[in-house]
Amino acid sequence: MVKRVIVVVYLGLLVLWPVGLVVANSFADGADALVAALSDPVVVNALWLTVQVAVVSVVINTVFGIGVSLLLVRHRFPGRWLLSVLIDLPLSVSPVVVGLAIVLVYGGVDGWFGPTLEAGGLQVVFAAPGMVMATVFVALPLVIREVVPVLREIGDEQEQAARTLGATGWQVFARITLPAIRWAVVYGVVLSLARSLGEFGAVKIVSGNLINRTQTATLVVEQKYQDFEQTTAYATAFLLAFAAVLCLVVVSVIRPKEGS
Incomplete structure (x- = not known):
């Protein structure tokens, strides 16, 4: 007790x-605070940009996460342990450090690749590509760490049997592997989405926090709070928290119960 x-x-x-x-x-x-926040063009633009960046990042992490999970569990190769360690790097490195690293590599003035990319018409830092890169990095391990244990638990006997019967790799994945790991993938996607919606440090560094251009919802919360528009800041923070909690609730409701 x-x-x-x-x-x-x-x-x-x-x-x-x-x-x-x-x-x-x-x-x-x-509800006046929520109505006022949703009537503020700066907040609305930031919320929409946050959703765009989060969705793109989640799609990238889902595809990459499933692929890496299969690689780690179903294959043996030199450096496998190192790959597994690198996947957990975002959990130990500060997001601010990640943002700074992206600026140093892809910055338009002194970055290693930034000037070349901008000469070709692609701006990474202070633009959407850099924000997506930063968000992808911070949410990188979430899908992988949900899928890997399930892949180990189900084994590969059914997959091998399907290949013996002539199934192609894509057929094995679509009809056997993916259905077996679907709920692990769903949970990884939900966690990635929640993490992406709430990212602050790395995105602030790479975005430049430009109002109505690269300012996400978390950055709006900071700005409004510092500008003594605390009611709007609280309302925006509530919307972000509500979206994250809603995702978890929906998954808990639709997930099949044990034994069903």
Whole structure:
């Protein structure tokens, strides 16, 4: 009983209380704050840009994550352990460092590849490509770390049997592997989406925080709070938190129950 109380208090102080304060401040004057936020062109543009960057990043991480998971579990090759370690790098490196690294490599003035890319008409830093790169990096491990344990658990007996019967690689993947890992993929996608929607540090560095151009929702929260438009800041933060929680709730509802 005591342990349960400690856990509940810990989670309450760490998660429920701070989030509850955001919700309370967002609705301190009823729904007026949300209406005002959704009527602000700067907020609307930032929310739309956030969704675009998050969706593109999630698609990239999903495709890449499934491929890397299959590579790690179904194949043996030199350097496999190093690849596994590198995948977890985003969990240990500060997002700000990631953003700075992208600027140093792809910056338009002093970057290694930036001047060449801009000469070819592609701007990475202070533009959408750099924001997508930064978001992809910070959410990189989430799909992989959901899929890898499931692949190990299901084994490869059915896949080998299908190949023996003449199935192609794509047929094996589409009809056997993907259905077996679908819920792991769904959870990885949801976690990646939530992480992408809430990314701040790396995106702030590479975006330049240009209003109505490269300013995402998290950057709007910071700007509005610093400009003493705290009601709008709380409302925008609530929308981001609500979107993340909604994704988790939907997945929990639609996921088949054990034994069903």
